[in-house]
Amino acid sequence: MTGLLRDVATLTGDHLVCHCSDCLAFLRFCNRAQAPAVIDGVQLFLTRVSRMVITTGKSELACVHLTQKPMLRWYAQCCPTPLFHTVHSGWYPFVTTHVATLDPERRGEAIGKPRGHTFVDDVATVQRSFRTVSRNSIMARFIVGMWKDLLSGDFRRAELFEPRSLRPIVSPKRLSPSERAEIEA
Numbered sequence: 030m031t032g033l034l035r036d037v038a039t040l041t042g043d044h045l046v047c048h049c050s051d052c053l054a055f056l057r058f059c060n061r062a063q064a065p066a067v068i069d070g071v072q073l074f075l076t077r078v079s080r081m082v083i084t085t086g087k088s089e090l091a092c093v094h095l096t097q098k099p100m101l102r103w104y105a106q107c108c109p110t111p112l113f114h115t116v117h118s119g120w121y122p123f124v125t126t127h128v129a130t131l132d133p134e135r136r137g138e139a140i141g142k143p144r145g146h147t148f149v150d151d152v153a154t155v156q157r158s159f160r161t162v163s164r165n166s167i168m169a170r171f172i173v174g175m176w177k178d179l180l181s182g183d184f185r186r187a188e189l190f191e192p193r194s195l196r197p198i199v200s201p202k203r204l205s206p207s208e209r210a211e212i213e214a
Contacts, residue, residue, distance in 0.1 A: 030086030030105045030112075032188075034076060034126065034139070041174070042076030043167060044128065044140045049148035050213075051095055052114075055102045057212045058093065058204075059109045072128035074140050075167070077174045078115065078190075079183035081124050087188070087198075094203040095212075101201055103189065117197065119190030122178035123171055 052071040083090075091106035094117070103113040114125040128136060145162035178184040185192045204212075 030083070030089050030107075030110075032081060032083040032085075034074070034131075035080050035082060041080065042074050042140065043162075043170060044072070044074050044143045045162060045167070046070040046072050046143050046146045047148055048146060051098075051100065051102075052148075054095055054209070054212050055093075055104075055111055055114075058095065058102070059104050059111045070146060072143060073114070073125045074128055074131070075123060075125045075171065077178050077183070078119070078122040078124045078187040079178050079181075081113075081126070081188055083188045090189070090199055092189075092197055092199055092201045094201050095209060096204070101197060113189070115189055115197075117201070119184055119187050119195030122175055122184035122187060124187075124189070 046069065048070040052073070056071065086105065086107075089105045089107045090103060090112075091109075092101045092103045094100070095102060099117040101115050101117055102111065103115065104111050110130065111127050112130055113127070115121070115123065128140070131140070145160035147162050147164060147167065149161050185195075187195075189198055190196060191198060
C-alpha cells in the first residue's frame, strides 16, 4: 500500500506523540506493540483529510472500532500495519497518520519534530520530562482546518469515505468488550 500527504508542513498539521490507551491498544491489535513504542507513545501526524492520497493498495484497507466511541482505526489487512485514525464519518475531515508509515527520508522535512505529547495522564509508569500539548490546543488548530475542508467541499474528496454518503469505504469491524480486553491482556 502506498500513498502520500500533499502540501503538508508543520503549519498544516500537528506532529504529536500520543499516550492514550486506544492508540497503544491499536498497536497491539495490529501485532506491532514493541517496548519503545509503548514507552515513548505513538507518533502521529494530524492533518486535513483532503491532503491524503492513496496511490496503490486501497483494496487492502480495513478499519476497526476498538470501543463504542466513533473513532476508526485504519490498517492494511494484508500485513496488518496501522495506518490512520479518523472519525466514523467523513463529516469530520481529518486524518491522523502513523508517522512510522511515512517515508523516513522525507518525513522530518515535511512534518518536523513533534509539537509535544498528549494524553500523558494515561501514562502511569513513565517518568519523563516532555512538553505536553493540551487537547484544547489540538482541537483549536483542527477546527480551523476542518472548516476549510467543509467550506471548500474538499471533505467530499476524502479517500477513506464515500463522497455522497460520507460513510467509510469499507465496513468497520467493532470489537466486543471481550475482544478489547484480550488486546489489553
